[in-house]
Amino acid sequence: AAGVIQSPRHLIKEKRETATLKCYPIPRHDTVYWYQQGPGQDPQFLISFYEKMQSDKGSIPDRFSAQQFSDYHSELNMSSLELGDSALYFCASSPRLAGGPGEQYFGPGTRLTVT
Amino acid sequence: AQTVTQSQPEMSVQEAETVTLSCTYDTSESDYYLFWYKQPPSRQMILVIRQEAYKQQNATENRFSVNFQKAAKSFSLKISDSQLGDAAMYFCAYRGVRTSGSRLTFGEGTQLTVNP
Numbered sequence: 001a002a003g004v005i006q007s008p009r010h011l012i013k014e015k016r017e018t019a020t021l022k023c024y025p026i027p028r029h030d031t032v033y034w035y036q037q038g039p040g041q042d043p044q045f046l047i048s049f050y051e052k053m054q055s056d057k058g059s060i061p062d063r064f065s066a067q068q069f070s071d072y073h074s075e076l077n078m079s080s081l082e083l084g085d086s087a088l089y090f091c092a093s094s095p096r097l098a099g100g101p102g103e104q105y106f107g108p109g110t111r112l113t114v115t
Numbered sequence: 116a117q118t119v120t121q122s123q124p125e126m127s128v129q130e131a132e133t134v135t136l137s138c139t140y141d142t143s144e145s146d147y148y149l150f151w152y153k154q155p156p157s158r159q160m161i162l163v164i165r166q167e168a169y170k171q172q173n174a175t176e177n178r179f180s181v182n183f184q185k186a187a188k189s190f191s192l193k194i195s196d197s198q199l200g201d202a203a204m205y206f207c208a209y210r211g212v213r214t215s216g217s218r219l220t221f222g223e224g225t226q227l228t229v230n231p
Contacts, residue, residue, distance in 0.1 A: 033218065042206055042221035056218050088158055094217070104219060106160035
């Protein structure tokens with residue numbers, strides 16, 4: 001079965017640089033979520049999109065922005081990178097069911113290292 | 116705001132034995148879902164089991180089962196016949212249906228070691 005695809009899998013950036021993470025959801029999944037997992041921490045919700053519109057917003061820094069495109073893939077743009085942004089970034093996708101959002105399926109994550 | 120608490124940072128179990136991981140949560144919502152996710156060393160997040168709050172029957176998936184106590188806001192995971200491949204970080208997670216959108220809120224995690 002098709003899974004969530006994230007690219008790149010690993011990314012190394014320097015402070016103050018920008019980074020773009022990409023997420024390709026499972027086919028026919030119209031909702032995308034972004035989570036950030038710092039070292040030794042649990043995943044923290046950043047933002048989500050449903051049908052290309054922002055549906056929920058968590059603890060996402062103002063330096064970050066995201067969007068969902070017409071083909072449902074999503075990009076997380078991170079500017080003015082800081083050392084504390086080093087983390088594993090997960091994308092998850094879910095279908096929209098009659099009773100609401102379905103199960104969230106996680107991608108393998110993008111490991112971002114800021115030096 | 117919803118919170119999820121896992122009070123056991125680390126647990127260990129002998130292969131083939133049973134272990135129970137604890138989770139409590141706090142919410143004012145009446146309709147929600149609870150999950151256990153497994154994160155092995157690969158860091159992939161793998162759904163283990165899910166429980167709908169409106170269901171009284173505890174969910175079961177092969178060797179994994181939960182003890183859901185809605186009034187006590189408790190949601191523990193029991194792993195029977197533990198296998199070496201069960202070694203991982205386990206996260207308890209909450210998802211509201213209405214007021215909190217569809218985001219997952221995770222607990223701090225429990226690192227499970229399986230001893231041969």
